[in-house]
Amino acid sequence: xxxxxxxxxxxxxxxxxxxxxxxxxxxxxxxxxxxxxxxxxxxxxxxxxxxxxxxxxxxxxxxxxxxxxxxxxxxxxxxxxxxxxxxxxxxxxxxxxxxxxxxxxxxxxxxxxxxxxxxxxxxxxxxxxxxxxxxxxxxxxxxxxxxxxxxxxxxxxxxxxxxxxxxxxxxxxxxxxxxxxxxxxxxxxxxxxxxxxxxxxxxxxxxxxxxxxxxxxxxx
Numbered sequence: 358x359x360x361x362x363x364x365x366x367x368x369x370x371x372x373x374x375x376x377x378x379x380x381x382x383x384x385x386x387x388x389x390x391x392x393x394x395x396x397x398x399x400x401x402x403x404x405x406x407x408x409x410x411x412x413x414x415x416x417x418x419x420x421x422x423x424x425x426x427x428x429x430x431x432x433x434x435x436x437x438x439x440x441x442x443x444x445x446x447x448x449x450x451x452x453x454x455x456x457x458x459x460x461x462x463x464x465x466x467x468x469x470x471x472x473x474x475x476x477x478x479x480x481x482x483x484x485x486x487x488x489x490x491x492x493x494x495x496x497x498x499x500x501x502x503x504x505x506x507x508x509x510x511x512x513x514x515x516x517x518x519x520x521x522x523x524x525x526x527x528x529x530x531x532x533x534x535x536x537x538x539x540x541x542x543x544x545x546x547x548x549x550x551x552x553x554x555x556x557x558x559x560x561x562x563x564x565x566x567x568x569x570x571x572x573x574x575x576x577x
Contacts, residue, residue: 360491360535360574364400367488369446372402375430375437376450378411379496384553385564392559393448395568402446408437414458415451415477418469421460421509431473438477439484447486448571449477450539452495456521457502460509467520471528478532491535491574494522496567497543502556530577537574539567 358366374380374393382391389398397405415430425432430451438447455470474492481490495518503513522540529536543551543559543566551563559567 358576359572360537360576361400361572363535363576364402364446364489368444369400369402369489370444371404371406371446372397372400372448373406373438373443373445374409374448374450375434376409377413377454378409379453379558379567380409380450381407381411382409382564383411384555384558384560386561390561390564392564392567392571395565396446396448396571399568399572400446406445408433412454414455414465416455416465416469416473418466418473419461419464420458429473431476434477434480438481438486442485445489447481447490448493448537449490450493450496450537450567452521452525453498454510456495456518457498457506457510457513459512459517467524470521471524474525474528475531478528478534482532482534487534491537491571492525492529493537493567493571493574494525494540496559496563497540497551499549499552499556501549502552505556526577533576535574536577537567537570539570542566542570 385391410428413428414426417425417431553560
C-alpha cells in the first residue's frame with residue numbers, strides 16, 4: 358500500500374510539511390504547483406500547514422561559527438508538528454542543506470543528522486502519528502549546484518551528498534515508516550532536468566516529481 362492509499366484509508370485532517378526552501382515552494386511558477394499543494398490537492402489534504410523555512414537544516418549541530426543554524430528542524434519540530442493533536446499527514450523533506458554544508462565536518466555531518474532526525478521521528482511516533490508520516494530523501498542537486506551557494510554551502514561531492522540520501526532511507530527502514538525516494542526519482546531523469554535556472558531549486562516538473570514520490574511512498 359502506498360502512502361497516498363494509506364492516508365485515504367485512515368483519513369486526514371490536513372497536510373503538514375516540514376523542511377527548507379524547496380518545501381516552502383521556491384521556484385514553482387505558481388503556488389498551486391508547489392509539491393505540498395499538489396499533494397494536498399491529490400489527497401484531499403487541505404488545509405496545508407507549511408512549516409518550511411528557507412535556508413534551514415535539520416540538525417542542531419554547530420556550524421563553523423560555533424553556533425547551530427537558526428530555525429533548525431530539531432529545535433522547532435515540537436511547536437511545528439506536535440503543538441496539538443491532529444490527524445494531519447506529516448511529510449518531512451529535510452537533508453538538502455545539511456548535505457550541502459561542508460564548512461564544519463567535525464560537527465555538521467551525517468552522524469548528527471541521523472541523531473537529530475531519530476529524535477524527531479521517535480517523538481512523532483510516540484505521539485501517535487506513525488501511520489501518517491512519510492520522509493523523503495533530499496532532492497537531487499545537479500553537479501553544477503555543488504559550486505553554488507552561500508558561505509559554507511559549496512564544495513560537497515556526489516558521494517558526500519548521497520550519504521544523506523542513504524541515511525534517510527535507513528531511518529525509514531529503522532522506524533518502519535513511509536519513504537519517498539525523491540532523490541532517486543529526480544536523478545533518474547538526468548542531471549539538471551528538473552532544476553530551475555538557479556540550479557539549486559526545482560522547476561515545476563521537479564515539484565511534481567517530489568509530490569509523486571511522496572504520494573507513491575512505500576513503507577520500509
